[in-house]
Amino acid sequence: MKPAPFDYVRAASVAEAVSALAGDPGAKVLAGGQSLVPLLSMRLAAPSLLVDINEVPGLADVTVEETGVRVGALARHAAVLDSDDVRRVQPLVSLALAHVAHATIRNRGTTVGSLVHADAAAEMPVVLRLLGGSVEVEGSAGRRTIAADDLYLGPLESSLAHDEVAVSALFPALAPGAGVAFDEIARRHGDYAMAGAAALVDGDAVRVGYLSVSDVPTVVDLTGVPDDELGEAALARLEPMDDIHATATYRAQLVRVLTARVVAAARSHAAAHDQQEAR
Amino acid sequence: MTEQLHEIRLTVNGAAHELRVPARRLLSDALRHDLGLTGTHVGCEHGVCGACTVLLDGAPTRACLVLAVTAADHEITTVEGLTEPDGSLGPVQQAFAECHGLQCGFCTPGFLTTIHAGLRDNPSPTHEEAREMVAGNLCRCTGYQNIVKAVERAAALRQAQGPAGQAQGPAGQGQVERS
Ligand SMILES: Cc1cc2nc3c(=O)[nH]c(=O)nc-3n(C[C@H](O)[C@H](O)[C@H](O)COP(=O)(O)OP(=O)(O)OC[C@H]3O[C@@H](n4cnc5c(N)ncnc54)[C@H](O)[C@@H]3O)c2cc1C
Ligand code: FES
Ligand code: FES
Numbered sequence: 001m002k003p004a005p006f007d008y009v010r011a012a013s014v015a016e017a018v019s020a021l022a023g024d025p026g027a028k029v030l031a032g033g034q035s036l037v038p039l040l041s042m043r044l045a046a047p048s049l050l051v052d053i054n055e056v057p058g059l060a061d062v063t064v065e066e067t068g069v070r071v072g073a074l075a076r077h078a079a080v081l082d083s084d085d086v087r088r089v090q091p092l093v094s095l096a097l098a099h100v101a102h103a104t105i106r107n108r109g110t111t112v113g114s115l116v117h118a119d120a121a122a123e124m125p126v127v128l129r130l131l132g133g134s135v136e137v138e139g140s141a142g143r144r145t146i147a148a149d150d151l152y153l154g155p156l157e158s159s160l161a162h163d164e165v166a167v168s169a170l171f172p173a174l175a176p177g178a179g180v181a182f183d184e185i186a187r188r189h190g191d192y193a194m195a196g197a198a199a200l201v202d203g204d205a206v207r208v209g210y211l212s213v214s215d216v217p218t219v220v221d222l223t224g225v226p227d228d229e230l231g232e233a234a235l236a237r238l239e240p241m242d243d244i245h246a247t248a249t250y251r252a253q254l255v256r257v258l259t260a261r262v263v264a265a266a267r268s269h270a271a272a273h274d275q276q277e278a279r
Numbered sequence: 280m281t282e283q284l285h286e287i288r289l290t291v292n293g294a295a296h297e298l299r300v301p302a303r304r305l306l307s308d309a310l311r312h313d314l315g316l317t318g319t320h321v322g323c324e325h326g327v328c329g330a331c332t333v334l335l336d337g338a339p340t341r342a343c344l345v346l347a348v349t350a351a352d353h354e355i356t357t358v359e360g361l362t363e364p365d366g367s368l369g370p371v372q373q374a375f376a377e378c379h380g381l382q383c384g385f386c387t388p389g390f391l392t393t394i395h396a397g398l399r400d401n402p403s404p405t406h407e408e409a410r411e412m413v414a415g416n417l418c419r420c421t422g423y424q425n426i427v428k429a430v431e432r433a434a435a436l437r438q439a440q441g442p443a444g445q446a447q448g449p450a451g452q453g454q455v456e457r458s
Contacts, residue, residue, distance in 0.1 A: 001324075005282045008302030008348050030349065037344040038325035040303070050302065052349055078338070102415025104393065105326060107338040108345070189414055 003040035007049040014059075014138050014165055017051045022140045022163040024049045029165060031073065034101070034109035035117050059167065064089055068133070068172040073165070077106035077114070089173045091269075092131065092180035092198060096123040099182065102190040116166045118151070118158040118216075121192045123184070125152060126217035130198050130209035133171045139164035155215045178202035179270025181262040184211070185254050187245070194246040195254035199262035201270050208259055213240050213251055222263070230263055231256030287351035291316065292360030300347050307331045309347035310357060318358040318388050322417070329416030332389035333357050339393045358388035361395055370436035371395050371429070380429035382420035389416050394430055403434055 007024075011017035021027045026048030030036060039045040053059065059074035062083050069089045071080055080086055081097040100106060100114070100123050114124045115135055128135075128148040135146050140163045151158050160166060174180060184196025196211040208230075209219040218238060225233040240251035284299040291314060298313050307324070310316045310333070322328035324343045331342040334356035361369045368376065371394045381387045390413060397404070397412040404412060409430040410423075418426060 002305070002308075003303040005301060005303055007283065008285065008346075010348070030346070033344050033346065033349070034326060034341075037305070037346065041305070041324055041343070050346075052346075054349055102329075103411075104329065104332055104339045104341060104415045105344075108335070108340050 001041055001043055003037075004043055004046045006040075006047050008052065009049065010052045010055055013056055014053075014167055017053050017056065017165050018139055018163055020049065020051045021165070025162065027051055027162075029053055031113035032076065032109040034105050035113065035119070053165065062086060065170070068131075068170050069093070070168050070170050071111050072168050073110060073112040075111055077101075077109050077111050078103065080111050081106065086171075090131065090171045090180075091174060092127055092182060092200070093124075093171050095180065095182040096127045096198060099123050099184055099186075099193070099196070112166050112169050115151070115169050116158045116160055118153075118156050120155060120215050120217055121212040122217075123182075123193075123196060123198075123211055126196075126209040126211045126219070127182075127198055128169060128171065129217050129219050130200050130207060131172050133169060135160075135166050136168045136170070137161075137164040137166050143167075152216045174273070175202055177270060177274045179266040179268070179273055181265030181269055183258055183262050183265070185258065192245075195240075195251050195258060197255070197258040197262045199259075199266035201263065201266040206263060206266075208234060208262060210234075210238060210255065212245075213238055213255060215241060222259075227260070227263070231259045234259045285348050285351075287348055289314070289347065289350060289355060290353070291355045292357060298347075302346065302348050304347045305343055306333070306345040306347045306350045306355070307342035309350075310342060310355075313347075316357050316359055320385055320388050322385065327417070328386070329389040329393065330386050332392045332416065334392055334396055337396065337399075339396045356392065356395075358391050361391055369395070370440065371398070371433040374429040374433035374436055375426075378425045378429040378432050380421065380426045386416060386418040386420075390418070390426060394433060397430070398434055398437055402437060404430065406431070409434075 009020050028047040030050045030052045059072045061072045062075050063070050064085045069086050077097055077100050087094045114122050133148050139161050153159055179201045182198045184193035186193045193212050195213050198209045200207050206222045220234050220237045222233055235252055235255055240248045242248045282301045286299055289296050307321050310319045319342055320330040322330040326341045326344045332339050333342045336353050371391050375381055409427050413426055
């Protein structure tokens, strides 16, 4: 099927994009289009106006800041994955990005677009939540920072106001001595995962984030849980869902397996990271 | 209500084209219907199969997931642009013919564009890298073995051609070669 008709503006600045959004309640931002265009073609979305931000200058930067790495709204997944700065400052971002779709989709899709698209099956929203990151947005009322914990309201629903454009995201740096790991299980290489998990281990603190398990990206604190009880402890705090890709029972089993794997991997990463720091 | 048309300039395989399209025109349809470049195939029209893959500023991109209006003023390379200037087959095309990398040929344009850019960025892939290079494209006929062989054969052909044969894209789209 083809998209329904819509109007189109190519914004030259964030301010221009914001005022176009503010002027039309049916307007939507177009970034990489790798989620939006399929929705248009399947007529699951029918915006009255698309505000194309692809030509806005200065939005594609990936920069290291004191507290972490900042990814601009037009940085494509591929550029973020290629960045040595990102890999050094927060390796979890690179580990997770390698699981986002295939290279061709990553060439066009943006990491910030994926964050605000708020798909519970996507890798990057749960990574942002686990790390305690944030998204910087600009709207008619000015700029504000939305913490990842306040970003995800429901399935495909973020807390951005209608006239707000996300300009960048901040992924906090890996603390000295901390470790991270990512794993997921998908039917086919490059597909959305049936379930996935990201772990952050820092001293005694153990936290694990899950994608594709609940209808929003969910983080569970597993500090103090004995290793052989990690999976059950996580499940006590999660409600795996049934859908066409997997049953809830199967997802629960994936949670058990993935939780044990990522926590162990994050611990050994922390140990290796610690040694590196000591040198 | 008549739909608003946008005047855009698309640069395809080095040639500039002016066209008038509605905002909802997919790049895949603009290439096929408006420009008559039917080498770009459309399978799923939602990003999964890879048949529509073209190079957008040198990077493999799903033409079915890009609006023509967004692609305006950018460089596009389609499968038609992969032949040598004298009209003979480029190394990836040649390798597909030699290795029987196609049967019905529906998926082939997307593989050719993807591998063309893949070998530009990584001229001598390992077997595993050759498989990964085509992992985002679907083929219902061949079972992929001969396609992977064709990637490796194309790498050899490019190397035999020497540096001159390893030029960027036919449109010379200023893509930086990775060392
Ligand atoms: C075949 C296929 C497989 C995929 N597999 C995966 C996968 O395994 N994992 C995964 O995570 N993703 C996957 N994706 C989706 C991909 O990662 C998208 O790139 C990403 O979800 C959205 O980024 P985008 O730039 O393409 O956003 P768009 O599609 O342009 O936009 C998505 C939504 O976010 C809004 N938006 C985008 N940017 C902004 C902004 N700066 N400010 C405000 N609103 C904005 C848009 O209005 C729209 O509602 C896949 C896509 C395809 C086609
Ligand atoms: S037609 Fe574009 S990916 Fe299938
Ligand atoms: S040759 Fe028929 S789909 Fe690939």
